[in-house]
Amino acid sequence: MSTQRQYPVVPAPRFDVPPEESVERVRAFADTMALRRTVRDFSERPVPRGVIEHAIRAAATAPSGANLQPWRFVVVTDPERKRLLRDAAEREEREFYERRASREWLDALAPLGTDWRKPFLEDASAVIVVFEVHKGPETPRPYYVKESVGIAVGFLLAGLHQAGLATLTHTPSPMRFLNEVCDRPQEERAYVVIPVGYPADDAMVPDIARKQMDEVAVWT
Numbered sequence: 001m002s003t004q005r006q007y008p009v010v011p012a013p014r015f016d017v018p019p020e021e022s023v024e025r026v027r028a029f030a031d032t033m034a035l036r037r038t039v040r041d042f043s044e045r046p047v048p049r050g051v052i053e054h055a056i057r058a059a060a061t062a063p064s065g066a067n068l069q070p071w072r073f074v075v076v077t078d079p080e081r082k083r084l085l086r087d088a089a090e091r092e093e094r095e096f097y098e099r100r101a102s103r104e105w106l107d108a109l110a111p112l113g114t115d116w117r118k119p120f121l122e123d124a125s126a127v128i129v130v131f132e133v134h135k136g137p138e139t140p141r142p143y144y145v146k147e148s149v150g151i152a153v154g155f156l157l158a159g160l161h162q163a164g165l166a167t168l169t170h171t172p173s174p175m176r177f178l179n180e181v182c183d184r185p186q187e188e189r190a191y192v193v194i195p196v197g198y199p200a201d202d203a204m205v206p207d208i209a210r211k212q213m214d215e216v217a218v219w220t
């Protein structure tokens, strides 16, 4: 017999949607999400702190392996720290683009027109650095960290988009420098960097297509 203590149980929260409304609601959600694009040119218009707080609140409701919630969201708004972040990221990225990246990877990136320059790390009103939280003095060993943090980041991007904000999902490589820039302990490992703000008036995005329903879904 298990000696593990169990959580007490409570009634499952209800979020009832009348059946006649459910298609319309999810259609509206999908239509809104279809307008999300990765933006790389931001205006300096500030983002209200409350918007980011609620988006993080939504992210932190994500399911996680054994409910260990292995995430930390560091919101960088201080201009000096954003400058440090940009300087350090550009050093790493320059090394990546000019030396470390394979020809294959550079070819995959070429159509997007990205390079080592990262002005968005300073221009965006806020930069959210998402960390995975691993085993440390105060934290237990988590399970399914990448899966859990990935789902939380999905919620975060969806929440920010719902608030009319633009985001960029940025993955500098490697990311260890982010611990120092963000003052985070070693058991936290950066997962993604998300500049958040309003798009610049002249922001452009690559004209890419999304796969059709029959290419992404299989019904059986």
Ligand SMILES: Cc1cc2nc3c(=O)[nH]c(=O)nc-3n(C[C@H](O)[C@H](O)[C@H](O)COP(=O)(O)O)c2cc1C
Pocket (backbone or CB within 6 Å): 036, 037, 038, 039, 040, 112, 114, 168, 169, 170, 171, 172, 205, 208
């Ligand atoms: C895990 C991940 C890492 C990414 N890393 C970068 C990045 O480092 N720099 C960048 O400019 N875009 C990055 N992107 C954005 C993708 O290029 C972008 O999502 C893709 O081209 C589709 O465009 P869309 O987001 O506008 O639909 C990343 C996206 C994901 C999901």
